[in-house]
Structure formats: C-alpha cells, structure tokens
Amino acid sequence: AQHPLYFDFQEDVCSVTEQSFFPTLRVPRIEEEHKHSGSCSHHEPAQAQVPESPYAPWTHKKQCLEDDENYQEYCVYTNANFANSRGISFFTTRSITKQVESLPAFVRQGVHEKTNKFDDPPWEVRNVPGRGNGLFATRTLHRGDEIIAATPVGVYHQDAFIPDRPIGYEYLRKTFDQLPNTTREIILRTAANNQGDPIMERINTNAFLGEFEGAPHFLFYPETALMNHDCRPNSMHYHDPSTLIHATYASRTISPGEEITITYINILQTHAERQFHLKNVWGFDCTCSLCSSNPGEISTSDSRIREILQMQTHLGDWNPNSLGTPRMARQLLALYEAEEVHAAMGKGHVFAALAYNAVGDTYKAKKHAKSAIEAGVVSSGEENVDLRDMTTLKENPEGHWSFMARVPK
Numbered sequence: 460a461q462h463p464l465y466f467d468f469q470e471d472v473c474s475v476t477e478q479s480f481f482p483t484l485r486v487p488r489i490e491e492e493h494k495h496s497g498s499c500s501h502h503e504p505a506q507a508q509v510p511e512s513p514y515a516p517w518t519h520k521k522q523c524l525e526d527d528e529n530y531q532e533y534c535v536y537t538n539a540n541f542a543n544s545r546g547i548s549f550f551t552t553r554s555i556t557k558q559v560e561s562l563p564a565f566v567r568q569g570v571h572e573k574t575n576k577f578d579d580p581p582w583e584v585r586n587v588p589g590r591g592n593g594l595f596a597t598r599t600l601h602r603g604d605e606i607i608a609a610t611p612v613g614v615y616h617q618d619a620f621i622p623d624r625p626i627g628y629e630y631l632r633k634t635f636d637q638l639p640n641t642t643r644e645i646i647l648r649t650a651a652n653n654q655g656d657p658i659m660e661r662i663n664t665n666a667f668l669g670e671f672e673g674a675p676h677f678l679f680y681p682e683t684a685l686m687n688h689d690c691r692p693n694s695m696h697y698h699d700p701s702t703l704i705h706a707t708y709a710s711r712t713i714s715p716g717e718e719i720t721i722t723y724i725n726i727l728q729t730h731a732e733r734q735f736h737l738k739n740v741w742g743f744d745c746t747c748s749l750c751s752s753n754p755g756e757i758s759t760s761d762s763r764i765r766e767i768l769q770m771q772t773h774l775g776d777w778n779p780n781s782l783g784t785p786r787m788a789r790q791l792l793a794l795y796e797a798e799e800v801h802a803a804m805g806k807g808h809v810f811a812a813l814a815y816n817a818v819g820d821t822y823k824a825k826k827h828a829k830s831a832i833e834a835g836v837v838s839s840g841e842e843n844v845d846l847r848d849m850t851t852l853k854e855n856p857e858g859h860w861s862f863m864a865r866v867p868k
C-alpha cells in the first residue's frame with residue numbers, strides 16, 4: 460500500500476522534477492535497483508533490509524563533530540532498519556547513544572509491530588488556505604481513537620543543532636542521507652518555512668522539542684508534523700521514551716472532513732503568551748479559530764485561563780492552609796469544559812479524586828479516579844505517574860497518601 464503522503468502529493472511530485480521542487484537538495488539513492496521504470500518514486504517497492512552491520516545496532520559507521528566551544532562531541536548514528544525499515548538517525552552525544560542502545564526500542568522484538576502503519580489511516584492530507592497542508596479526518600473519530608503512532612526519523616540534540624553554523628548542516632545532512640529512500644522522500648514532503656538548508660529548515664519547521672535521556676532533543680515525526688496547531692486542538696499526543704513511539708489520539712469526537720489539530724505549546728496560557736511563544740519558537744502567527752476570534756471572546760478565554768491556573772495551584776497545594784476543596788475541583792472541571800481544553804480533563808479528574816479523598820469522601824474519590832484513569836491512558840501513555848497513583852487510590856482510598864489529608868487533625 461502507498462503511504463498517504465505519496466497519495467496526496469502525487470500530482471505535485473510527478474509534475475515537477477526533483478531539481479525544481481527541492482532546488483538545493485540532491486537525494487542520493489542507497490540502492491539503485493529500487494528504481495523502477497516509472498518517473499514517480501512513490502511506486503517503489505518496500506525498502507530492503509540493510510545487511511548485518513559491524514556497528515550494530517547501527518547500520519552505518521558513526522561520524523562525529525567536535526564542538527570546540529563546549530568541549531562536546533556530537534555524532535551521527537543511523538539504524539536504517541529501525542521500526543520495520545523506516546530507519547532512525549540520531550545526532551547526539553556518545554553517552555546518550557549508549558543509553559539509547561539498550562532501550563526496548565532497540566532490544567525488544569516486535570515492539571514496533573503496530574507502529575508506522577499508514578495503509579488505511581483515518582485521515583488525508585489537504586491544503587488549508589494560509590497554513591499549508593493539514594490532516595483531515597476521513598471517518599468519525601471518537602475520544603481515544605488512535606490517529607498516528609509513529610517513531611521519529613531523526614533525533615537531534617538541541618546543543619548540536621545551531622541554525623547559523625553551516626558545519627552542523629553537513630552532519631544533519633548525513634542523518635538524512637543514511638535513511639532509507641522512502642523515508643527520505645516522506646521527510647521531503649514536509650514543509651520548510653524558510654529558504655536555506657532543506658534539512659535544517661525542515662527540522663526547524665516541524666520537529667518537536669522534548670526531553671530525551673535527560674537532555675533536550677528535537678524529534679522529527681514526518682506524518683505528525685503535517686498536523687497544524689490549534690489553541691483548542693481535537694487531538695492529544697504523548698511520546699514513550701522507551702519504545703520511541705509517539706502516539707496521537709482524538710481528545711473528542713472528530714467528524715469526517717474536520718481538520719485534525721494538535722497543540723505545539725502549553726495551551727494553558729493567555730492569548731498574548733501563546734502568540735508570543737508560537738511566533739518566537741515556531742516562527743508563525745497563529746490563525747487558529749480562537750486566535751482569530753473577536754477581542755471579547757479572547758478576553759473571556761484569557762480570564763478562564765487565569766482562573767484555571769489559580770485553581771490548579773490551590774488544588775496542588777498540600778500545605779495545611781491549602782485552599783483546595785472538592786467544590787473547587789468541580790469548578791475546575793467545568794472551566795476545562797467551557798474552555799474546550801479536552802486534554803486537561805484527565806488531570807482535572809486527578810485533582811478531583813485527590814480533593815475528595817482529602818476530605819474523606821472515598822465514594823466520589825474513586826469515581827473521579829476511575830475517570831482520571833480512563834482519560835489518563837489517553838493523554839499520557841501507560842507509564843504515567845498519575846495513572847499509577849489513581850489506580851492505587853481507586854483500589855484502596857483509605858490507604859492512599861491523600862486520605863483525610865485536608866481534614867484538620
């Protein structure tokens with residue numbers, strides 16, 4: 460089956476030569492026999508496995524760049540077979556790579572069996588005026604339905620990634636060149652907001668910043684990168700650092716034809732803070748429906764956001780004079796609903812479960828713990844700390860640390 464990015468870009472890719480489409484980039488072929496008679500590479504057969512390597516688990520010899528200013532060395536490591544031949548490249552330190560090598564992502568058989576499957580996705584790529592491409596639902600999605608589960612094709616240490624230092628580009632280029640042909644072509648179908656080095660700019664426009672083995676890294680997921688940002692998104696996502704699977708789920712019902720959106724930032728910020736962040740870190744002026752609404756609606760939303768933040772602070776305060784109460788937790792849940800921050804509902808039920816248990820109402824505490832578990836699995840993956848805490852509370856509220864914690868002794 461064809462990758463959905465191939466479907467949607469078919470016309471474009473066939474109608475222009477590689478030269479004119481990506482003027483500064485030549486895509487070298489790893490295996491010439493994969494070329495077929497037609498002119499469009501999207502009919503290529505699946506990538507063949509690269510043979511056993513002396514650099515295992517890497518398929519290519521590492522290549523290192525010394526950063527004289529920081530006395531640090533960053534190396535390119537590629538495993539072109541990773542996750543059923545999707546491939547992955549790292550540009551990071553040796554010590555981080557040592558830890559990476561022992562992750563379940565690399566040592567557990569079958570861990571990516573259900574990942575990077577794009578045969579029949581519940582979405583298609585469409586153009587959105589003023590925002591480039593975006594993902595649109597092709598069937599009804601319910602809260603919790605999976606939209607994309609993918610591994611990154613590139614993981615880049617933040618300190619190795621210096622936009623105005625061309626020597627670094629050569630190494631970024633290596634991370635790209637060593638990936639399988641099909642993966643490189645998918646990468647090239649993502650947007651680059653600025654002229655310049657095509658790989659550098661694609662990472663700049665599309666990669667998410669996250670913690671990786673305790674250090675900030677950019678992670679590049681080409682399919683997820685097609686989702687536009689919305690300050691009130693209808694999907695949520697999490698990254699599992701042990702399997703390297705990044706999963707996106709519907710956070711509410713999404714109708715066919717509706718754009719599927721994600722947030723690039725913490726949405727519990729005021730309009731001005733969100734705009735500032737998106738402009739300065741992501742480089743664009745947000746035109747989502749909330750940001751484009753009238754000043755009155757924006758101001759109402761901002762007031763709710765301030766109230767939400769204040770309540771979260773009180774409910775998370777376990778000092779003896781804390782203002783957190785079950786009533787406040789209920790108000791918080793209502794504010795999340797009103798503000799349409801669906802991804803926060805799980806956290807809201809955690810606050811409510813703890814607030815009820817803290818005054819000894821174990822019945823309501825268990826009810827909210829159950830709702831938190833249902834929502835928590837969706838929002839944060841199974842390794843979630845809240846999820847474990849809520850499971851403990853639900854099984855034995857009286858034995859939980861929060862029991863009667865807000866009742867004066």
Ligand SMILES: C[S@@+](CC[C@H](N)C(=O)[O-])C[C@H]1O[C@@H](n2cnc3c(N)ncnc32)[C@H](O)[C@@H]1O
Nearest residue numbers: 590591592650665684685687688743745746747
């Ligand atoms: C990760 S890409 C998203 C997919 C992209 N639209 C494409 O054509 O491939 C991020 C870029 O999409 C555009 N974009 C995403 N969300 C937007 C929004 N809410 N308002 C305006 N532009 C947006 C910006 O140009 C941004 O730099």
